[in-house]
Amino acid sequence: MSGSLKGLDIVSIRDFSRDQIEHILKVAEGMVPVAKGEEKSNLLEGRVLGSLFYEPSTRTRLSFEAAMTRLGGRTLGFDEPKGSSVAKGETLADTIRMVDAYSDVIVLRHPQEGAARLAGHFAEKPVINAGDGAGQHPTQTLLDLFTIMKEKGGIEGNHVVIVGDLKYGRTVHSLSEALGMFGAKLTFVAPPTLQMPKEHVKHIESMGMRPTISSSLDDVIEEADVLYVTRIQKERFPDPAEYQKVAGAYTINSAILRDAADDLIIMHPLPRVNEISSDVDQTKHARYFEQAFNGVPVRMALLSMVLGGIE
Amino acid sequence: MKEFKVTPIRNGTVIDHIEMGMALKVLRIIGVRGDVSSTVSVLMHVPSKKNSWKDIVKIEDRELDPKELDKIALISPDATINIIRDYNVAEKFVVEVPERVKGIMSCSNPGCITNKNEPVEPEFVVETKKPPALRCVYCDRMTTDIAENIV
Structure with missing residues (x-):
């Protein structure tokens, strides 16, 4: 993918160059006043x-x-397939062909991996992947990068510690690859059974980075600039006692932040269950609600760019 | 007297230098089953000059199409094809692993959209040729167990 995004599908973060990502983030920055409702745009x-x-x-x-x-x-569509033709057994390909005729851009979330790529084959209008199963979620990655860029003034050289379910969590796979591309120092903290899959570590290493693998948050919290927390899902553990033990070891609370740097920021793609206790919300470190807001300017930038409203 | 384990064929195809142990998989992927109308000979664990052991398959009165050759290349990239016409080798070539593969293999990821009754042929980019590793164009999953996923 190179140059203008007009008419292009946004399926995977791997489709973007670093220059393109930086350009999207710059356009997103310009969208913030509109996203906040301080300025109007048509x-x-x-x-x-x-x-x-x-x-x-x-x-x-x-x-x-x-x-x-x-x-x-304007937006049209559905937020659950129950009331649509999908419930009658319509293929994704047919639904996409129909919506392609009704709209100028399509946003798709689907439980099957590769769904957005397939939609892109059948749609003439641009398709934006809003998450396909355990696969890609590029707009989440872009808003995560935007948050780090905004809060830390840049990405390169920052030490980003990613903690939680790194094996199954789709957001952390593409985020860590993008952070590697931007030259961030990476540490992956997870119990061995939920560590970052080797293929992603290899991909990051191919960009010249050497991520650190650890199972202890205490060992690395002092040196972190960004702490990116993800949910550990209970259903991944056959034994509930084992889940409690693991989940407890990675809960972020004021006590664990005692030795953290003053300017550490904590991010989370949300929803959280109990990975971050509510006493952290009031600290200077919490950025997850700002992060959730940042989804709006980043998605404004993408919609404008694929529709040709902005180069 | 010269001893033949398997006699020469008059017309058909000899697939030589099949990776040891893969002969039966080769038969399966090119659709040779019990209802085949000509003679099929299978030699397994034959001494080889190239590699220490190989398998060989001989199929009488049949020549393979390009899709079948691609399938063989994916499970045994060093296999050679000898097309026999009137007892002579009319053509001989090594199979070639293609750059892209479409419609001959399903994705090994059960969660991939191509495994869900959608009107698309699964498509792969060949990332490495020896041993073959294929990346699904749709879900990005790498498949290395090719024989299990060939249709």
């Missing part, structure tokens, strides 16, 4: 977003809708 007036959510989503779906609305566009 950039996408008369444009229609087809929003197809085959799986539940709060932040991703609402922030895409907010992004389209803030830019003067």
